[in-house]
Amino acid sequence: MTRPQRLLAINNYFYRRGGAESVFLDHIDMFEAAGWDVVPFAMQHPANLPSAWSDYFVSEIEYGGAGGPVTKARQAAKVIFSLEARRKIRELVRRAPPAVAHAHNVYHHISPSIFGALKAEGVPLVMTAHDLKVACPAYKMLSGGRVCERCHGGRIHNVLLHRCVKDSAVVSGLVLMETLVHRSLGLYRDTIDRLIAPSRFYRDKLVAWGWDANRIAYIPNCIDASQFTPPSDEGDYFVYAGRLAPEKGLATLVHAAALSRQRLVLAGGGPEEQALRRLAQDLGADVAFTGHLDKPELKRLIGEARALVLPSEWYENAPVSILEAYALGRPVIGTRIGGIPELVAHNQTGVLVEPGNPSMLADALVSVANLSPTARAGLGATGRDWVRREFSPELYRDRTMDLYEALG
The missing domain is CATH 3.40.50.2000 (Glycogen Phosphorylase B;)
Known part of the structure; x- marks a missing residue:
């Protein structure tokens, strides 16, 4: 009897929190029903669904919680590049080698630090673009309540200049730093084998912002x-x-x-x-x-x-x-x-x-x-x-x- 194909399914949250989580969890159910062995990787959270693999999940990041400057600095570092997530995903991949990894939302919690680790382990990586984060530092191409494409062409300083994230200089500054680090290390561009765009519009917009059209697959969402x-x-x-x-x-x-x-x-x-x-x-x-x-x-x-x-x-x-x-x-x-x-x-x-x-x-x-x-x-x-x-x-x-x- 041949062993089933194994899918490593990655998302910050492992419960139905929003649209991305619903797509992520439905994806898992769908592939399990098709006979695949699906191993999740997420952040620890009290609302998470039970999983035999939860010991490998990364520690919860609770925004807005109590803590002094040192705690907040450590949290900011994890948001940008989580060493814990990178270590744990290596351990998980070696324990349960997947045929492919499929990421959904990872920024600010798991962080894309895991992508380099997956590439080093030879795991093909797919990521669904639920938003425009891989192009726009502020995810939505939205600033001050209006559509915004000021960061096109690498002009990412605009995210801080216009306080695009929560109208906060502090948060927008952190996002600018995050984007600088991720782009300098090629954490998206050099590691993701294929991006999935659920809309043709997102596919075309990402191509317009410099992504290779051959690395983007249009796969629309589904419903039963x-x-x-x-x-x-x-x-x-x-x-x-x-x-x-x-x-x-x-x-x-x-x-x-x-x-x-x-x-x-x-x-x-x-x-x-x-x-x-x-x-x-x-x-x-x-x-x-x-x-x-x-x-x-x-x-x-x-x-x-x-x-x-x-x-x-x-x-x-x-x-x-x-x-x-x-x-x-x-x-x-x-x-x-x-x-x-x-x-x-x-x-x-x-x-x-x-x-x-x-x-x-x-x-x-x-x-x-x-x-x-x-x-x-x-x-x-x-x-x-x-x-x-x-x-x-x-x-x-x-x-x-x-x-x-x-x-x-």
Whole structure:
């Protein structure tokens, strides 16, 4: 009997914390189901899922915790280059040699110090670009709430000059130092065999910022539509589901809700919640805030909405929330920015509008509201058929496996 292929799966967190973690954990489940032996490598955390390999996980870094200057200096050094992570991954690889390593988010906790160790051990390395960190020091190509590409061409001093990270000179300075160290050591460019871009937009943007197109593979996210049942009832509201953050375009959406006199539900939490509540009240907009919802509640809320609205004003990658809306048989209203237009077929699975344009978004809300329930269901059904054909777990697994085999 031949031994199964072994995958080393790497991510800062080993629990469902956000979109990247969901992709990471679903990836593990998918490859285990296909007969692979999957070994995780992550950071120790109280919320982590159980793992037989947790002794190899790196120590937790708790930001904002107590500690004097020496403690904070040590923490900063670990953020930039973790000697512990490099040592532990060497031990793990020697104990359980993998056929391939697949990294997701590693910066600030595990750190890319592990990449050189993997290369030295002869392990092929793949990394999914969940954001734009390998090009932009501040991950999002976003500064002061606006799209920003000032660091293009190596002008990374701009991250400190414009305080791009948390509007903090200290944090932005640390990120600048981190970027200088990582680039001088070639911790991404000289070690990663293939980058996976979940959107064509991210693939093209990384190429524009100097990455070799031959080292980037476009593999879209996936969803198992069989786990989603379109509800039979439809409500009289539109829904946004996600983090309440400035770049998400939610102030524009609240203005559009007021202009269109449409009911809006914002599901999720975040730093903008209080400002959005005040704005809705000042404008007389009919907006409900649900806070964080568990998955079953969120599925019901989206499934009974007239449409999911994604009014982002930054370079979104490949939002899984769009695929989930389609799996629930709902159309999507999205903005023409980042990877969103790749996932919304205008007037076929939803409507596309320009970002930051409340009147255009209001018109879209009205036009979708004026459709018959049957017409809205038709848009959603087209989306559901699309995800079943083009965004299935089987296709994702096969595309990724082909990539692994090409590196073997």
